[in-house]
Amino acid sequence: MTVTGVPRIVTRRLGRLAPWTLASYLEDGGYDGLRKALSMTPEEVHEAANVANILGRGGAGFEAGRKWGMLAKSEPVYLTINGDESEPATFKDHMLIEADPHMVVEGALICAYAVRADQIFLYVRGEFALGLERLQAAVNEAYAYGAAGGDILGSGWSVDIVIHPGAGAYICGEETALLESLEGKRGYPRIKPPFFPAAVGLYGAPTIVNNVETVSNLPWVMRNGADAFAALGEGRSKGTKVMALSGHVKRPGNYELEFAKVTFRDLMFDARLGGGIREDRQLKAFIPGGVSSPWLGPQHLDVLLANDKIAEVGTMAGSGAVTAMDETTCIVRAAWRIVRFFHRESCGQCTPCREGSGWVEKILQRIENGQGREADLDLLMDVCDNISPGVRWPPAQTTICVLGPSIPPAPASGIRMFRDEFLTHIREGRCPFPPDRLPGRVAHV
Amino acid sequence: MARLTPHNEQRARDLIALYPHPRSALIPILHLLQEQDGYLTDDGMQHAGELVGLEAAEVQGTASFYDMFHTEPVGKYLIAVCTNIACLLQGAYELLEHAEERLGIAPGGTTPDGLFTLEDAECLALCGNAPCVTVNWRYFGDVDREGFDDLVARLAAGDLDGEVPPHGTLCRVRRSVGLAAAGASVHGYGGPVPAPAESSRPGAIADEPTDGVDLETFATTPAVLALDGPASPDDGAAPFDDRTEP
Structure with missing residues (x-):
């Protein structure tokens, strides 16, 4: 067991009375x-972030310090x-915003001090009503x-800090779509190379876009030193990471763990963490x-x-969201629901995504409904190949x-790992799994 | 009511003053419209366009992109049942079926009394408490059939009026200060200088009191805090009681 006893950084104040x-x-x-940072020059703060080597916590995992270093030299900076x-x-982030907005x-x-920003925009998902209220109160x-x-x-x-509510669009988490949205437009991602936001961002000005969890590490780094942060973790992955654990585990929740020291097994099965698979x-x-x-x-x-x-192992740490699926899970249904999400959230600019997501969703739906054909598996992979060549x-x-x-990872993973299950749906003309049940009413296979 | 009231128009101007370019205030202003009318009316969107310097069609172009904006009336309570992966695995479709039966409507529908609208929602980010439901974006986790029935009954009886404002109201805490620091390098860049607003004076208090906003109420993300167990109940201290005082 390697669950390490390191200090928690971004979740350390959770459980306090009214921590917000x-x-x-x-x-x-x-x-x-902040006081410590202000006693240093912006360059020194930037250097501290480089030493701490904070990987972006939003999904892409790009070093925050490196991103700041890419800023074009012009004014203003956002x-x-x-x-x-x-x-x-x-x-x-939902939890961090609600629990520790300060x-x-x-x-x-x-x-903002490190990158000499002229104004800060906190773009908060519109659905986080309480988070918006707590954050606005904190800013006040x-x-x-x-x-x-x-x-x-x-x-x-x-x-100055301005809190900007979103209005319900997954794509606005993509940084260029977020900037479009912040400009009052539809959340259409921009073509990035060569114009990354650090060069051409909000209103065409150099802009840094950092994730909530990424910047939440900075107060601790300033107080305890970049070396203390870099002493945690291993290799490029320094510090801690909040793992969002969900699905069929006994204790779903957010767990802040030392980076690169804990395994998926620990996360899902340790009694202090996920506690194992339900039942x-x-x-x-x-x-x-x-x-x-x-x-x-x-x-x-x-x-x-x-x-x-x-x-x-051919996948990504992404946003740190781990979802466990037990043996009663219908893989076709799970893949269908994920693809349905992308179909609903595709912004519609690019044909492969807009059309492909809908086709994949419909094919998965008919397999789940028992109306699939064996050729559908190849068809699925072919459509996926057109969205992301080579899958x-x-x-x-x-x-x-x-x-x-x-879009392709869920159906492609499903077919690669559980091809027989897809074929069973098709040959038996029905889904062999019981419906997903509410907790306490777990169906038996 | 369709255009912004004079009071809300001033709030919209205060919002515009926060941004380097008026257009950036469009989404916050659309939220304000939705707070006023419960949904977005054509006249309201026209008015929003006049305030930020856009044609009505451009405003509708933006509004129609975002799921939270409704251009048709919705119920007083918009109940969103998450059915994405984490909730699906915990029986969200069973919950959604139950919700349909209980309310007698399909997702997208509104009850004849205008009280409830049901939505089949994408991930609402409360996956540690799956399946979850939001009512006007106020969160309820670990919802089962009985919990859902209880929630609907309490909403219908008005027991949750303090916690769940009518549809459209998003953030009940108002910004208490104008831009105290922004220099000429920020404002005026990339577009016309925004209309002067009361709240752009440093230290100005922007708006009406926001009594009754209980930031404590939905500290209900207990399982989200799984590592430390549920958050402690409040000790009765109300640290924000005086937050709207000058």
Whole structure:
């Protein structure tokens, strides 16, 4: 068992009484990280982030410090915090925003100081009504406390924070779509190379887009030092990572764990974490990094939770959302529901994604309904191949953004790992699994 | 009512003042419209366009992209049942079927009394408490049949009026300060200088009191905090009581 006893960084204040208040935050050294940062030059803060090597926690896993270094040298500079968490089975930012909004605000301020941002936008998923309220209250308190606005904490440095609600669109979590949305437009992703937001972002100005969890690490890094952060984890994966565990485990929830030291087996089966599969059933398969990632099976349980280790087995750590599926799970149904999501959320700009997602969804639906044909398996893979040539990982793409290549992993994983199950649906003309049941009413196979 | 009331129009102007370009305030203003009318009317969208300098068609182009915006009336309570993967595995479709039977409507439908609209939603990010439901985007986790019936009964009886505002109301906490720091380098870039707003004065208090907003109420993400067990109940302290005082 390798669940390490390291300090928790972004979830350390959870469980406190009303941790979202300024009073509670100040008791835990709130805004000391910002004070420390303001005593340094922006370059020194940037260097600290480089030493800490904070990988982006939104899904792509790009080093935050490197991203900041790509900023074009022109004014103004904008900082946008991505709180549009919508990847299915990911619920860490939702928790952080609701439980510790001041930490998010302080992290954003430190980041803004390092990149010399002229204004901060906290883009929060519209559905997070309570999160928006807590965050707005925190921003109001931060202004009153002097940690935001003019002459922050007496340093002479000024920056404003605006909370911007989204309105229900998964694609707005993609950073260029988020910027379009922030400009009051439809959330259509922009063609990225060569114009990454750091060069051409909000209103054409250089813009940094960082995830909520990414910047939430900064106050701790400032207070405890980048070396302390870099001492945690292994290789490129430094610090801790919040793993969002869901599905058929006994104790679903968010668990902050040391990066690269804990395995999927620990996460799902340790009594302090997932606690094992419900009713002590067998694990059938699991989704390692959000529904955009190819699935893994029980043979991969000993893979370490680190971006590079997970990449080695042909999938990705993504947003850190792990979903366990037990032996009663119908793989066709699970794949269908995931593809249905992408079909509903495709922005519609690119044909392979807009049309392909719908076709894959319909084919999976008819297999699940017992009306499939054996040729459907090849047809599915053929459509997937047209969305993401080769259906390989890391994926090739025929679309503007990565939503397209996120469509094939679920059906392709299902067919590769459980081809017989698809064939059983087709040959028997029905789904051999019982319906999914509400907890307490688990059906027996 | 369709166009923004004078009071809400001022709130919209306050929102516009927060952004370097007026158009950025469009989505917040559409939320404001939806708070006022429960859904987006043509006149309201026209008005929003006038405020940010867009044609009505451009406003509708944006509004129609986003799932949270409704251009047809919806019930007072929009019940969204998540059926995405984490909830599906915990029986979300069984819950949705039950919801359909209980309310007598299919997803997308509204009860004849105008009280409830049902939605088959995508992941709502409460996967540690699957299956989950939101009512006007206020979260309820670990919902089973009995829990759903109880929720509907309490909503119908008005027992949850404090926690669940009518559809459209998103954030009940108002920004209490204007832009205190933004310099000329931010405002005026990339577009016309926004209309002057009361709240753009440093330290200005923007809006009406927001009494009755209980930030405590939906600390109900207990299993989300699984590592530490459920969050402690409030000790009765109300730290935000004076937050709207100047």
